[in-house]
Amino acid sequence: VLDYEGKARHLFHAMCDAMSSAELSEYHLILGVGKKLVNDYEWYEFKNSPNITIAGWVPQRAILSSPKLKFALIHGGLATIKECVYFNKPFLILPMGKDQMDNALRLRKYGINNTYQISQVSATGLVNAIFDLDADKKSKDNLAKLSQIFNEAENAKLGYKQILEIS
Numbered sequence: 001v002l003d004y005e006g007k008a009r010h011l012f013h014a015m016c017d018a019m020s021s022a023e024l025s026e027y028h029l030i031l032g033v034g035k036k037l038v039n040d041y042e043w044y045e046f047k048n049s050p051n052i053t054i055a056g057w058v059p060q061r062a063i064l065s066s067p068k069l070k071f072a073l074i075h076g077g078l079a080t081i082k083e084c085v086y087f088n089k090p091f092l093i094l095p096m097g098k099d100q101m102d103n104a105l106r107l108r109k110y111g112i113n114n115t116y117q118i119s120q121v122s123a124t125g126l127v128n129a130i131f132d133l134d135a136d137k138k139s140k141d142n143l144a145k146l147s148q149i150f151n152e153a154e155n156a157k158l159g160y161k162q163i164l165e166i167s
Contacts, residue, residue: 002036004096007118009037011094015073016046017123024127027051027070032058064089071133073126076100076115081107086154088147090140092133094118111142 012033019029029052033043038056046052060080063069064087074080076093081103084091093115095101104115113136116129133139 002034003098005037007096008033009042011096011118011121012037013042014121014123014126016049016052018126018130019049019052021123021127023131025051028053030058030063031055032060071130073130076103078103082150085143085146086150088144090114090133090143092116092129094121110146112139112146114139 012031015029015031018024019027031052031054033040033054033056035056037043038054043054047054061083064072064083069087069089072080072084072089072091074084074091074093076095077100081091081093091114093100093104093107094117095104095115096118101115107114114133116125
């Protein structure tokens with residue numbers, strides 16, 4: 001967030017505004033804004049919203065592993081992408097800089113087309129992108145295949161560790 005504070009603030013506002021749409025009324029946004037922004041005055045209007053939680057930090061792995069999670073909106077860092085893939089959670093990448101766009105483009109190689117340009121972010125655009133993501137069967141199928149590969153690799157690694165512990 002600190003590296004792209006202006007972009008992050010714009011994105012967070014668009015996400016919060018999107019949550020007021022009828023289409024997302026049954027969803028709940030958990031927004032990790034970082035410790036610098038969490039108590040900022042600009043979030044006061046959203047803090048009382050019944051379907052928005054704003055926090056400085058969130059337990060990402062616990063959230064991504066939840067069966068209640070339908071999708072994730074992420075900036076495109078490699079660790080977060082890997083966790084979304086591992087838990088087979090559809091995700092929309094909103095790259096802000098650094099390697100994030102490259103990471104998003106690598107996913108296209110595997111048939112996962114889920115990037116939304118931060119320069120085009122709006123509440124309506126996010127709602128549309130979320131429902132487009134939900135309807136993209138090809139990307140979901142390819143995500144499931146990649147998730148299986150990740151899980152098999154992790155299980156093989158755990159098996160390797162267990163063998164070492166026994167020896």
